[in-house]
Amino acid sequence: xxxxxxxxxADFETRFTALLGAKREDSPDVDHIxxxxxxxxxxxxxxxxxELTSKFDRLDLTPDTMRFSQAEIDAECAxxxxxxxxALELAATRIRAYHARQMPSDDMWTDEVGATLGWRWTPVSxxxxxxxxxxxxxxxxxxxxxxxxxxxxxxxxxxxVPTPDGITNPLVLMAAKIAGVDEIYRIGGAQAxxxxxxxxxxxAPVDKITGPGNAFVAAAKxxxxxxxxxxxxxxxxxxxxxxxxxxxxxxIALDLLSQAEHDExxxxxxxxxxxxxxxxxxxxxxxxxxxxxxxxxxxxxxxDFGAVITVANMAEAVALSDRIAPEHLEICTADAxxxxxxxxxxxxxxxxxxxPEAIGDYIGGPNHVLPTARSARFSSGxxxxxxxxxxxxxxxxxxALAAIGPAAERLAKSESLxxxxxxxxxxxxxxxxxxx
Amino acid sequence: xxxxxxxxxADFETRFTALLGAKREDSPDVDHIxxxxxxxxxxxxxxxxxELTSKFDRLDLTPDTMRFSQAEIDAECAxxxxxxxxALELAATRIRAYHARQMPSDDMWTDEVGATLGWRWTPVSxxxxxxxxxxxxxxxxxxxxxxxxxxxxxxxxxxxVPTPDGITNPLVLMAAKIAGVDEIYRIGGAQAxxxxxxxxxxxAPVDKITGPGNAFVAAAKxxxxxxxxxxxxxxxxxxxxxxxxxxxxxxIALDLLSQAEHDExxxxxxxxxxxxxxxxxxxxxxxxxxxxxxxxxxxxxxxDFGAVITVANMAEAVALSDRIAPEHLEICTADAxxxxxxxxxxxxxxxxxxxPEAIGDYIGGPNHVLPTARSARFSSGxxxxxxxxxxxxxxxxxxALAAIGPAAERLAKSESLxxxxxxxxxxxxxxxxxxx
Numbered sequence: 001x002x003x004x005x006x007x008x009x010a011d012f013e014t015r016f017t018a019l020l021g022a023k024r025e026d027s028p029d030v031d032h033i034x035x036x037x038x039x040x041x042x043x044x045x046x047x048x049x050x051e052l053t054s055k056f057d058r059l060d061l062t063p064d065t066m067r068f069s070q071a072e073i074d075a076e077c078a079x080x081x082x083x084x085x086x087a088l089e090l091a092a093t094r095i096r097a098y099h100a101r102q103m104p105s106d107d108m109w110t111d112e113v114g115a116t117l118g119w120r121w122t123p124v125s126x127x128x129x130x131x132x133x134x135x136x137x138x139x140x141x142x143x144x145x146x147x148x149x150x151x152x153x154x155x156x157x158x159x160x161v162p163t164p165d166g167i168t169n170p171l172v173l174m175a176a177k178i179a180g181v182d183e184i185y186r187i188g189g190a191q192a193x194x195x196x197x198x199x200x201x202x203x204a205p206v207d208k209i210t211g212p213g214n215a216f217v218a219a220a221k222x223x224x225x226x227x228x229x230x231x232x233x234x235x236x237x238x239x240x241x242x243x244x245x246x247x248x249x250x251x252i253a254l255d256l257l258s259q260a261e262h263d264e265x266x267x268x269x270x271x272x273x274x275x276x277x278x279x280x281x282x283x284x285x286x287x288x289x290x291x292x293x294x295x296x297x298x299x300x301x302x303x304d305f306g307a308v309i310t311v312a313n314m315a316e317a318v319a320l321s322d323r324i325a326p327e328h329l330e331i332c333t334a335d336a337x338x339x340x341x342x343x344x345x346x347x348x349x350x351x352x353x354x355x356p357e358a359i360g361d362y363i364g365g366p367n368h369v370l371p372t373a374r375s376a377r378f379s380s381g382x383x384x385x386x387x388x389x390x391x392x393x394x395x396x397x398x399x400a401l402a403a404i405g406p407a408a409e410r411l412a413k414s415e416s417l418x419x420x421x422x423x424x425x426x427x428x429x430x431x432x433x434x435x436x
Numbered sequence: 437x438x439x440x441x442x443x444x445x446a447d448f449e450t451r452f453t454a455l456l457g458a459k460r461e462d463s464p465d466v467d468h469i470x471x472x473x474x475x476x477x478x479x480x481x482x483x484x485x486x487e488l489t490s491k492f493d494r495l496d497l498t499p500d501t502m503r504f505s506q507a508e509i510d511a512e513c514a515x516x517x518x519x520x521x522x523a524l525e526l527a528a529t530r531i532r533a534y535h536a537r538q539m540p541s542d543d544m545w546t547d548e549v550g551a552t553l554g555w556r557w558t559p560v561s562x563x564x565x566x567x568x569x570x571x572x573x574x575x576x577x578x579x580x581x582x583x584x585x586x587x588x589x590x591x592x593x594x595x596x597v598p599t600p601d602g603i604t605n606p607l608v609l610m611a612a613k614i615a616g617v618d619e620i621y622r623i624g625g626a627q628a629x630x631x632x633x634x635x636x637x638x639x640a641p642v643d644k645i646t647g648p649g650n651a652f653v654a655a656a657k658x659x660x661x662x663x664x665x666x667x668x669x670x671x672x673x674x675x676x677x678x679x680x681x682x683x684x685x686x687x688i689a690l691d692l693l694s695q696a697e698h699d700e701x702x703x704x705x706x707x708x709x710x711x712x713x714x715x716x717x718x719x720x721x722x723x724x725x726x727x728x729x730x731x732x733x734x735x736x737x738x739x740d741f742g743a744v745i746t747v748a749n750m751a752e753a754v755a756l757s758d759r760i761a762p763e764h765l766e767i768c769t770a771d772a773x774x775x776x777x778x779x780x781x782x783x784x785x786x787x788x789x790x791x792p793e794a795i796g797d798y799i800g801g802p803n804h805v806l807p808t809a810r811s812a813r814f815s816s817g818x819x820x821x822x823x824x825x826x827x828x829x830x831x832x833x834x835x836a837l838a839a840i841g842p843a844a845e846r847l848a849k850s851e852s853l854x855x856x857x858x859x860x861x862x863x864x865x866x867x868x869x870x871x872x
Contacts, residue, residue, distance in 0.1 A: 084846060084847075086843070087842075087844075088847070090840065090843045091847065094547075094840070097547070115801070116787075117802065124813065125780070125813065140847055171850055207813040208814045226811070233662065254858050254862055257855035257858075258855045260855070261854065261855045288855070292855060293854045340829065348828040349830070354831075354832045354834055354837050358848060358856035358860055359844055360828075362843070363841075366830055371825075375662070376825065377665075379825055380827075385821070389812065389815055389816040390816040390817065391812070392783070392785070392796075392803065393785050393787065393802075394784070394785070394796055394801070396788070396790045396795060401791075401795070404530070405799075407526045408523075408799040411523050411576055412797075412798065415575070415576065416729065416730070417697060417730075418729045418730065419690055419694045419724070420694045420697070423687065426684075426686060427790060430684075
């Protein structure tokens with residue numbers, strides 16, 4: 001049973017605050033181990049990576065077999081059914097189209113004093129993408145990480161994916177192929193992150209590392225941050241559904257279970273203005289749980305972190321949603337689009353009953369890598385912006401420098417940075433002598 | 437004396453790689469102390485902040501005096517000369533105009549299957565800005581951090597600025613006032629970062645913290661990252677000047693010294709295609725150093741990290757520049773603008789001899805918070821983008837779901853996420869019964 005809250009209850013604020021603050025993930029402290037692994041890879045390169053892969057993945061590699069050959073990739077891809085391949089290709093086409101619209105423009109203009117200003121966007125030269133092995137080896141995540149990088153213009157995109165006991169997921173390789181990934185290495189863990197960040201004889205270093213991973217991978221990403229760029233450190237997934245009683249409780253139940261089945265730490269929340277509808281959804285969840293393949297996981301998530309919140313009206317729902325700042329927000333109400341415009345903090349919004357969140361996980365087009373754990377208050381999902389960077393541009397003319405240089409000189413003086421001021425003054429003096 | 441390198445030397449690659457890898461900053465390991473400070477502020481709030489401020493800043497505060505009152509701000513601002521005020525206002529106007537152009541657009545469209553997709557940008561609700569006290573208390577940094585936040589639409593912007601022994605920099609308060617800062621607290625160090633991130637009775641928590649600081653502040657920002665957003669952790673400043681011999685060596689010398697005077701760990705590099713010109717610049721630097729106020733700092737920086745690199749041609753210069761990925765790049769060559777277009781990795785480019793880098797520090801318009809230590813390979817300077825975040829939007833119609841839903845269902849199945857697939861299937865089945 002999930003928790004039941006009602007904004008009209010006297011203890012609502014206390015319980016809602018507790019719900020917001022609930023610690024859903026106990027990250028083991030692996031920082032010390034990860035530091036040693038990174039140091040080892042920096043010192044011994046390929047040899048360290050090979051040794052650690054043998055130890056953790058029970059897979060013996062050589063520098064020559066670390067990377068999937070084109071023949072190996074083709075052989076794995078041949079195992080993928082036509083239908084699966086077509087689904088991946090449709091997803092890739094839609095994700096590519098959505099992300100292509102995100103590319104920002106360069107700009108350059110000359111202002112009223114004659115100063116030419118602007119900026120220029122350029123892609124990261126090389127990026128590395130971490131793909132988990134085993135259970136959480138999702139081809140959809142390959143598409144969601146790799147396509148924005150390629151749309152951004154990243155020249156070299158390398159994937160690392162552990163293959164414990166040598167077991168490979170053909171769909172992951174197919175997704176990589178469709179997305180245009182350049183190199184695929186069968187390594188994982190902190191050692192793979194270290195190899196990408198610092199390079200080895202076999203693996204050239206990259207500038208940016210993205211992609212999900214376990215506690216070791218997350219700790220390694222934090223540690224190499226600065227040497228390379230990283231994306232967010234994602235926490236367990238979460239969904240908030242805002243629904244009125246004009247919905248099929250079973251649809252809403254399935255949307256809540258789509259998160260709950262991910263992970264025992266996932267969180268599924270329902271806000272409704274009809275307590276009876278909330279009860280109907282809970283009943284529908286119970287019914288679906290009876291037969292769900294991943295019911296053990298979903299039951300634990302729903303029991304420990306699920307909640308149904310009854311509100312007096314939808315304005316209350318929006319206000320609570322902004323406090324939750326959900327990763328996924330599904331709005332199934334009569335005026336869903338209007339309500340969605342009132343939301344300030346959410347990673348992704350799914351508007352209306354015909355937009356189950358799962359569409360966004362696979363095929364809609366927007367990215368499924370989204371800010372978790374209330375970080376939608378200050379961060380965004382993955383996008384082409386994660387694979388480009390901006391160079392600002394300034395060009396003064398003598399006239400422009402004459403107009404604004406004296407103020408710079410004065411500010412430099414106020415900060416006791418004499419050379420700053422002199423670098424402007426020397427030029428202004430030349431202007432005054434007319435020798436330009 | 438700086439180092440002299442020449443691309444035609446046999447040992448160039450070795451020496452250039454060593455230059456790139458030179459460790460310029462020895463960050464003391466203060467992580468343990470900072471962890472304790474943060475825990476203390478979380479546990480005891482205002483009391484801890486007050487105690488630590490008394491200890492580190494020799495300043496006794498109460499919850500009532502922690503924040504500058506409007507009367508105090510006005511009294512400090514009254515000490516600022518009209519000329520300084522005018523310079524700050526001109527800088528603010530230009531910074532505001534530049535950053536206003538950075539605001540990205542929302543987008544929403546309906547694609548060929550009838551799916552409506554898009555995104556919407558929203559500001560961070562509350563941001564905190566760290567301003568160092570003492571020597572490095574720069575009013576220009578207040579403008580460069582606060583104005584993008586306000587342009588982005590941040591509703592509540594709080595500054596923390598330590599005032600050791602109660603000494604306040606009136607220009608910092610004036611810059612804050614001009615930039616529209618909402619709250620100013622006379623606290624600093626890790627305790628101020630903790631107060632902003634977690635809140636106290638007096639200070640409401642913020643969602644994002646930006647601004648430079650010492651090793652304690654940097655460690656605190658790293659630790660609260662995740663709970664709140666942070667900007668980059670900036671390292672010591674650096675400049676690369678690419679110049680041909682058609683420049684006044686003294687101008688170039690002053691531009692190099694503008695970085696060197698910041699910090700003993702700062703780095704000033706010159707790339708030229710004329711070794712004799714390089715020598716002339718070095719001589720000009722020596723001459724200016726004789727009288728420079730901050731010569732002790734500048735001498736150490738120029739001696740330990742300065743370098744003059746002679747290249748055969750400007751194409752070599754651009755290639756080396758991209759390997760350096762400099763924070764500031766000044767291009768003083770005949771075809772400076774053309775050359776600037778060939779650069780891929782740089783935080784900011786200053787084009788032509790009439791654009792000393794100091795213009796960018798104060799008055800040009802672009803931000804002076806820029807990626808250091810080669811991080812321009814993967815990151816950008818501060819901008820309005822740091823204070824907004826994107827919510828992606830999806831809205832399916834029954835027809836759109838019928839078109840793309842089956843592929844989502846198939847991909848869900850391939851990832852063994854049954855509820856994901858069922859959430860789509862339940863809706864598709866309704867369509868098939870015609871009951872929409």
